[in-house]
Amino acid sequence: MAMRLEVPPETASPAGEPPGQTEKPRNKPGGWKLAIKRDWRLYTLVLLPLAYFVVFRYLPMAGNVIAFRQFHPGGSIFGEKWVGLKYVTLFINDPSFWQAFQNTIILGVLTLLFCFPMPIIFALMLNELRSQKFKKSVQTVAYLPHFMSVVIIAGMILQNFSMTGTVNQIASTVFGTTVNFTQDAGWFRPMYISSEVWQTMGWGAILYLAALTRVDESLYEAARIDGANRWQQTWHVTLPAIRPTIITLLILNIGTFMAVGFEKILLIYNPLNYETSDVISTYLYRVGLESSNFSYAAAIGMFESVIGLTLILSANALSKRLAGTSLW
Amino acid sequence: MVNEPVVKGTTMTSSELKEREAKTPAPKLPAPKRSAPKRPGRKTPSQKEAGVLVKDMKESRGMKAFRVFNLAFLLVVVFLTVYPFLNIIAQSFSSEGFINAGRVNLFPMGFNTETYKLILADSTFWNNYGNTVLYTVVATAISMVLTTSFAYAIAKKDLKGRSVFIGIAVFTMFFNGGLIPNYVLISSLGMRDTLWAVVLPNAISVFNLLIMKSFFENMPRELEEAAAIDGLTQYGVLFKVVLPLSKAIVATMVLFYAVANWNSWFQAFLYLDKPELFPVTIYLRNMIAGASNTASSAGGTVENLGQIAANIQSVTIVLTVIPILCVYPFVQKYFFSGVMLGSVKE
Numbered sequence: 001m002a003m004r005l006e007v008p009p010e011t012a013s014p015a016g017e018p019p020g021q022t023e024k025p026r027n028k029p030g031g032w033k034l035a036i037k038r039d040w041r042l043y044t045l046v047l048l049p050l051a052y053f054v055v056f057r058y059l060p061m062a063g064n065v066i067a068f069r070q071f072h073p074g075g076s077i078f079g080e081k082w083v084g085l086k087y088v089t090l091f092i093n094d095p096s097f098w099q100a101f102q103n104t105i106i107l108g109v110l111t112l113l114f115c116f117p118m119p120i121i122f123a124l125m126l127n128e129l130r131s132q133k134f135k136k137s138v139q140t141v142a143y144l145p146h147f148m149s150v151v152i153i154a155g156m157i158l159q160n161f162s163m164t165g166t167v168n169q170i171a172s173t174v175f176g177t178t179v180n181f182t183q184d185a186g187w188f189r190p191m192y193i194s195s196e197v198w199q200t201m202g203w204g205a206i207l208y209l210a211a212l213t214r215v216d217e218s219l220y221e222a223a224r225i226d227g228a229n230r231w232q233q234t235w236h237v238t239l240p241a242i243r244p245t246i247i248t249l250l251i252l253n254i255g256t257f258m259a260v261g262f263e264k265i266l267l268i269y270n271p272l273n274y275e276t277s278d279v280i281s282t283y284l285y286r287v288g289l290e291s292s293n294f295s296y297a298a299a300i301g302m303f304e305s306v307i308g309l310t311l312i313l314s315a316n317a318l319s320k321r322l323a324g325t326s327l328w
Numbered sequence: 329m330v331n332e333p334v335v336k337g338t339t340m341t342s343s344e345l346k347e348r349e350a351k352t353p354a355p356k357l358p359a360p361k362r363s364a365p366k367r368p369g370r371k372t373p374s375q376k377e378a379g380v381l382v383k384d385m386k387e388s389r390g391m392k393a394f395r396v397f398n399l400a401f402l403l404v405v406v407f408l409t410v411y412p413f414l415n416i417i418a419q420s421f422s423s424e425g426f427i428n429a430g431r432v433n434l435f436p437m438g439f440n441t442e443t444y445k446l447i448l449a450d451s452t453f454w455n456n457y458g459n460t461v462l463y464t465v466v467a468t469a470i471s472m473v474l475t476t477s478f479a480y481a482i483a484k485k486d487l488k489g490r491s492v493f494i495g496i497a498v499f500t501m502f503f504n505g506g507l508i509p510n511y512v513l514i515s516s517l518g519m520r521d522t523l524w525a526v527v528l529p530n531a532i533s534v535f536n537l538l539i540m541k542s543f544f545e546n547m548p549r550e551l552e553e554a555a556a557i558d559g560l561t562q563y564g565v566l567f568k569v570v571l572p573l574s575k576a577i578v579a580t581m582v583l584f585y586a587v588a589n590w591n592s593w594f595q596a597f598l599y600l601d602k603p604e605l606f607p608v609t610i611y612l613r614n615m616i617a618g619a620s621n622t623a624s625s626a627g628g629t630v631e632n633l634g635q636i637a638a639n640i641q642s643v644t645i646v647l648t649v650i651p652i653l654c655v656y657p658f659v660q661k662y663f664f665s666g667v668m669l670g671s672v673k674e
Contacts, residue, residue: 035488041562042481046493049478049532053496056529060505060513077509077516122405125398141406143660144413147652149591151609155616155645156412159419159638164430166415172430202409230391255502263594267613281507288508289598301506309503 067299073292087299097300100283103276108257110193116253118197119204120246124234126205127212139209142202154267157195158182185273192268192277196261204249211245212238247325255312258304280304413649420444420642427638443643452603453611453644460607463596464589467527471585474532475540476578480566483544494541501534514599525599526607530592536584543577544570580662587659590652612644 036043062078067087069079091097122142129135145153160166161181168178181187219237228236262281269277280300288297320326414434419427423438431437447453482493505513510529519525547570555569556562571578593609600606606614 032488039484039487039562042484042487045477045481045566049474050493050496052474052528052531053500056510056513056531057500057505058496060509061503063505063509063513066509066512071512073512073515077512125402128395128398129402130395138402138406140657140660141409144409144656147587147591147656147659148649149593149609149652151591151593151613151616152645152649155612155641156416158616159641160412160415162638164428164638166411166433169430169433198408198412201405230394267616285507289511294508294512298506298508301508305503305506312502 064298064302064305066295067302069295071295071298073294079295083295087296088303090296091300091303096278097280097283099275100278100280104258104260104279104281106276107189107192107260107279110189111196111260112253112257114193115196115200115204116250118201120208120242122201123205123208123212123242124238126209127238139202139205142205144202145199146203150261150263151267153195153199154264157191157268161187161191182268183270183272185275185277188269188273188277192261192265195264207245207249208242211242215241243323244325247319247323251312251315251319251326254315255308257311258308416642416645419638420646422639424637424639440639443637443639447640447643447647453608453647455604456606456608456611457647459605460590460609463523463526463607464586466523467531467589468582468585470527471531471533471536471589472578472582475537475581475585476571478532479537479540480544480570483541485545497532497534497537511598520599521602521605523605526592526595527589529595530588533585533588536581540577540581543574547573583655583659583662587652587655608644608648612641612648615641615644 059077066077066079068082068084070081070083071079126135126138129138162168163178163180167181172178179187181191215238219241220233223233223237258280260279260281262279262285265277265279265282266285269282281304284297284300284304287293287300316326411434415432418434418436419432420443421436421439421441422432423440426432426437478493478497481487482490482497484490487493514520514525514529519528551569551573552565555565560568591609593607593613596605596607596610597613600610
């Protein structure tokens with residue numbers, strides 16, 4: 001800071017750069033010509049990343065037109081000719097699609113019901129711990145599943161729920177029977193949700209813990225003086241303090257509602273439990289990439305993305321109106 | 329442990345920077361407040377205060393019960409979280425007979441290290457492991473170059489077109505092209521069965537980009553301005569002034585990307601058909617798919633073998649997880665400070 005005052009303009013000019021190049025004209029509105037002349041180096045930094053976004057993010061978005069066009073593998077990525085809503089009507093009349101749709105909704109709702117509140121409870125319980133050391137160790141262990149590859153998680157799920165796995169060891173000791181969890185359609189949802197809770201509870205608490213460290217201590221003091229007991233303090237001080245975080249995460253969770261753990265399901269499901277395990281994304285994966293019905297699958301994919309976008313926009317608008325907190 | 333000071337450095341620098349900017353007076357208020365109500369309370373214990381004290385004492389039994397319950401609950405959580413890992417380790421050292429009899433849980437039964445020898449002697453495993461290392465290094469390097477340069481540019485508040493650039497990036501967080509168009513695109517770009525199909529499509533994580541952007545925004549502008557006056561170009565400022573001061577955030581980002589790349593499997597699963605190109609996650613996935621007899625797609629090399637022993641799977645899982653476990657203590661801390669940074673700014 002002091003340096004700026006000490007450096008006389010003469011030292012700067014011989015170096016070939018106009019003095020104060022980054023400071024002086026910055027705030028003045030100017031045309032693109034001026035901006036490029038001044039900041040061309042910054043724009044060169046932007047070029048490659050922008051190219052990345054255009055090619056790998058926006059081109060595929062545009063590529064969704066194949067949902068309405070005939071597509072030949074090896075041909076144009078935008079398809080050959082318009083076929084209108086052919087593929088849309090096709091999937092709307094497809095019972096397998098509706099089954100996948102129903103499974104997606106059910107798994108989404110269950111995920112929201114079980115995986116959303118658990119981190120909050122976990123964070124609140126961690127917050128009650130007196131020993132910081134113990135708290136740190138619990139956190140360290142609890143975050144671990146988050147850093148595992150989904151392939152490893154899937155391997156663990158399948159082993160723990162296998163006929164000889166731990167869950168069946170317990171089942172045979174306690175109930176005297178074993179269950180083929182990995183192949184029985186009726187057990188897919190409990191298996192999926194419990195593994196999801198296992199995987200997300202610790203890491204999901206991290207933002208709440210961050211919010212909890214920012215709660216004003218004097219609020220507890222005041223509540224105590226007013227005669228609030230521990231539960232009332234939690235209810236009236238802690239929860240309101242982390243409410244914005246809860247709402248933000250709820251919006252995000254609702255927004256990703258349709259994207260239920262695609263990779264994980266793809267790894268752990270099998271034809272015997274499609275009845276309950278097949279979700280939209282796995283279904284479109286099979287029709288699209290295993291049976292090469294690209295346009296048909298693209299139509300389903302687009303439907304899914306549009307629902308996802310609608311969900312997040314409406315959740316955001318709703319919370320803006322009802323709770324005064326929103327993502328943007 | 330070696331990196332611990334660096335971690336502290338992270339928080340130190342960022343908080344220092346914030347202090348310099350004097351942007352955050354709000355969070356500092358609680359400190360003086362905290363002590364304020366206590367003092368009058370101690371000096372003049374009013375009737376109300378006494379009442380509170382009595383109530384606190386009455387509650388102490390309930391509180392104690394709660395504390396015990398809380399502790400027990402958290403210990404159970406810890407046990408349940410670690411259990412699958414311990415189980416895998418136990419299985420990896422157990423003999424197949426005991427596993428099939430359903431007798432292995434926490435400790436190895438019928439101790440055997442033959443499987444480790446077998447896998448470690450498998451050239452496919454080492455080839456795939458090497459591929460994972462290669463993909464992780466290349467992908468992380470590409471990601472870092474793209475993310476850093478973009479984050480640095482869009483952190484400049486008066487760069488014309490900045491909001492458009494940010495918008496372009498952020499929109500992709502909420503809407504994406506979807507599986508099929510991506511697949512069609514990568515295939516038509518001729519990237520199938522090449523390294524590029526694995527390292528390019530997810531090169532920029534917008535989440536990481538935003539964290540880096542907010543870090544650069546918090547840097548004191550005076551530093552850069554002084555450097556510019558000294559005759560450094562914008563490139564010079566970035567490489568000689570900004571990046572040397574950003575070692576902590578750069579390290580964080582490298583870890584973020586490296587872990588994600590090490591763990592990724594789906595890109596490779598979609599676009600690579602040749603077994604000699606597979607990363608180790610695909611090696612493992614094919615084993616699992618073979619073991620659970622999933623009627624699965626192309627790319628499986630071991631399907632025909634039918635039942636793959638749980639023991640072999642466990643060994644592979646352990647060998648794949650080891651590098652992650654080695655960096656985990658650092659990564660975990662970095663991730664936390666990264667998330668804090670992101671959440672504070674947004």
